[in-house]
Amino acid sequence: MENQASEDNTAETAYETYAAVDLGSNSFHMIVAREQEGQLHIVDRLREMVRLSAGLDAAKHLSEDAQTRALECLQRFGQRVLDIPQGKLRAVGTNTLRSAHNSREFLRKAEQALGHPIEIISGMEEARLIYLGVAHSLAADESKRLVVDIGGGSTEVIIGEGFAPMCMESLYMGCVSMTMRLFPDGKITSQAWKKAEIAALMELEPIITLFHQVGWEKAIGASGTIKAVRNVVQAMGWSENGISAEAMKKLVSALKKAGSFDKIKLSGLSEDRRPVFAGGVAVLNGVFKALQIKHMEVSDGALREGLLHDLLGRIHHQDVRSLSVAAVTKRFQLDLVQAARVDDTVKQLLNQVANDWQLNISDDGQWLSWAAQLHELGLSVAHSHHHKHGAYIVQNGDLSGFSQQEQAILAVIIRNHRRKFVKTQFETLPEKWQLRAQRLSILLRLGVLLHRSRSSTPIPDLQLKADDNTLTVGFPNGWLDQHSLTRADLEQEFSYLAASGFTLQIE
Numbered sequence: 001m002e003n004q005a006s007e008d009n010t011a012e013t014a015y016e017t018y019a020a021v022d023l024g025s026n027s028f029h030m031i032v033a034r035e036q037e038g039q040l041h042i043v044d045r046l047r048e049m050v051r052l053s054a055g056l057d058a059a060k061h062l063s064e065d066a067q068t069r070a071l072e073c074l075q076r077f078g079q080r081v082l083d084i085p086q087g088k089l090r091a092v093g094t095n096t097l098r099s100a101h102n103s104r105e106f107l108r109k110a111e112q113a114l115g116h117p118i119e120i121i122s123g124m125e126e127a128r129l130i131y132l133g134v135a136h137s138l139a140a141d142e143s144k145r146l147v148v149d150i151g152g153g154s155t156e157v158i159i160g161e162g163f164a165p166m167c168m169e170s171l172y173m174g175c176v177s178m179t180m181r182l183f184p185d186g187k188i189t190s191q192a193w194k195k196a197e198i199a200a201l202m203e204l205e206p207i208i209t210l211f212h213q214v215g216w217e218k219a220i221g222a223s224g225t226i227k228a229v230r231n232v233v234q235a236m237g238w239s240e241n242g243i244s245a246e247a248m249k250k251l252v253s254a255l256k257k258a259g260s261f262d263k264i265k266l267s268g269l270s271e272d273r274r275p276v277f278a279g280g281v282a283v284l285n286g287v288f289k290a291l292q293i294k295h296m297e298v299s300d301g302a303l304r305e306g307l308l309h310d311l312l313g314r315i316h317h318q319d320v321r322s323l324s325v326a327a328v329t330k331r332f333q334l335d336l337v338q339a340a341r342v343d344d345t346v347k348q349l350l351n352q353v354a355n356d357w358q359l360n361i362s363d364d365g366q367w368l369s370w371a372a373q374l375h376e377l378g379l380s381v382a383h384s385h386h387h388k389h390g391a392y393i394v395q396n397g398d399l400s401g402f403s404q405q406e407q408a409i410l411a412v413i414i415r416n417h418r419r420k421f422v423k424t425q426f427e428t429l430p431e432k433w434q435l436r437a438q439r440l441s442i443l444l445r446l447g448v449l450l451h452r453s454r455s456s457t458p459i460p461d462l463q464l465k466a467d468d469n470t471l472t473v474g475f476p477n478g479w480l481d482q483h484s485l486t487r488a489d490l491e492q493e494f495s496y497l498a499a500s501g502f503t504l505q506i507e
Contacts, residue, residue: 017035017043018084018308018311018312019032019088020304020305021091021092023070023092025095025177026152030044032081032084040136046080050069051069052066052097053153054180060101061102062102062103071113075114078113078116081115081116084116087315088315090119090307091116092118092120092303092307093119098121099153107430117430122404124169124170126303127156127157127158127168127170128165128400129306129307130222130223130302131165133304133305133307133308134147136163136305137300137305143218145218146291147159147220147222148221148226148287149221149302151225152276153172154173155171157204157207157211167210167211169207173203174279175279178196179280181279182199182279186260186275187260188256188258197282197286199282199286200283200287200290201286204291205290208290218297219291220298221242221243224273225276225283226284226296228269230298231268232267236251236268242295243298244295245294261277320401324399328397328399329374338376338454342448342451343369343372343447345450346372346447347369348462353466353471356466359436368444370410371413371444372447375390378390378391381393387415395408408428412425416445417444419496420499421441423501426438438502446471449493461476469501469503473505
């Protein structure tokens with residue numbers, strides 16, 4: 001395990017300390033940083049070559065050996081961050097954990113080993129975070145940048161300006177997957193190399209026209225494969241700075257001449273990179289050819305740095321998830337006035353039951369707000385079953401800032417905001433979220449029900465009490481007698497919730 005501490009750990013105690021963990025398909029990385037005057041200063045870096053994707057079998061199951069390697073690494077990482085509180089470390093899994101059918105079972109053990117929650121992020125979210133990490137590692141510059149990151153199982157390609165990505169894509173090829181697919185026996189034949197080159201170009205083909213239309217001024221590479229290539233071409237004297245197209249040609253020629261992994265003799269190539277180097281070079285060579293790159297700079301920032309900056313934004317109320325939700329409401333032209341009515345009401349309801357139901361007014365209030373803003377999203381598809389349509393869009397769309405688990409949580413809350421309350425759907429969520437999400441969904445149901453008329457007339461002051469699976473709602477005397485439709489809706493709601501073991505009492 002590599003451990004590069006830039007400052008004594010005792011310095012961390014004087015400042016807020018944060019950490020980010022990247023469970024990559026090839027390597028696991030962790031960085032620890034302290035915040036000083038709004039700036040992050042890295043105090044520790046850890047890296048282990050786990051090769052998680054090499055343990056993914058044809059049925060998309062992670063092998064026991066791969067899981068053991070990963071868990072042992074996470075236990076070591078966990079020892080380093082014992083003193084970092086919950087909420088100040090963010091850990092994410094990428095392509096291999098997106099693909100593995102048994103990732104949920106693995107995550108339970110992985111979270112226990114690390115001592116912190118682990119999320120799985122989509123390829124597009126990975127691309128966004130990579131760009132954020134790269135952008136923060138560069139000097140202030142408003143020029144358009146092409147950013148390329150070749151991981152173990154996927155390659156992210158992004159064009160952006162400043163800290164904002166403009167177009168992004170996550171491609172299903174990486175140094176490990178390409179090696180296993182095209183060089184499984186460790187032989188680098190001309191035929192195998194040609195197939196690898198074609199495979200890379202085929203994966204890149206759908207983005208070539210768009211990316212050339214958008215254009216860029218600088219090409220920047222990030223992470224292990226590209227850093228390894230940079231180290232080799234500079235050590236071999238083929239490029240003085242970064243990676244040139246001519247240096248790539250010489251590198252490809254050298255690999256073909258070697259003929260096999262064990263005969264690769266290249267200065268600057270580490271032994272742990274050797275087994276996946278040819279696959280990574282094949283991907284990068286395809287990127288250079290498809291996008292006609294002449295020269296690529298190499299950045300120190302990548303996904304884990306992006307995670308840290310994104311985490312800091314959440315803590316300082318600059319959460320990109322809220323911007324993402326707002327963008328969806330605008331794109332689908334949702335009724336913002338109605339959403340605001342429901343949002344205001346569910347927050348008032350939450351304030352009254354937070355203690356009884358062990359909910360957090362700040363954190364859970366944010367989840368309720370997102371759900372309230374998006375609860376009518378499915379109307380853009382059809383009125384019938386619109387709660388199901390909305391849940392599908394939230395579950396499967398690219399929502400910047402949200403992990404796959406977070407999208408699943410939001411989708412289930414929205415799916416159950418009306419009609420039948422399907423308790424079994426909550427059982428698909430992480431265990432710590434199952435009861436919590438049910439309670440949030442019940443509050444959302446009540447907020448939507450109370451505003452079913454879409455009237456601007458304020459609803460009355462309600463008195464709520466909660467106890468385990470019971471919610472008691474008190475209305476002013478005589479109010480329900482004057483609002484018979486609301487009474488009928490509440491009676492129907494009583495039946496829906498009772499079928500799932502919840503009791504709604506009206507006073």
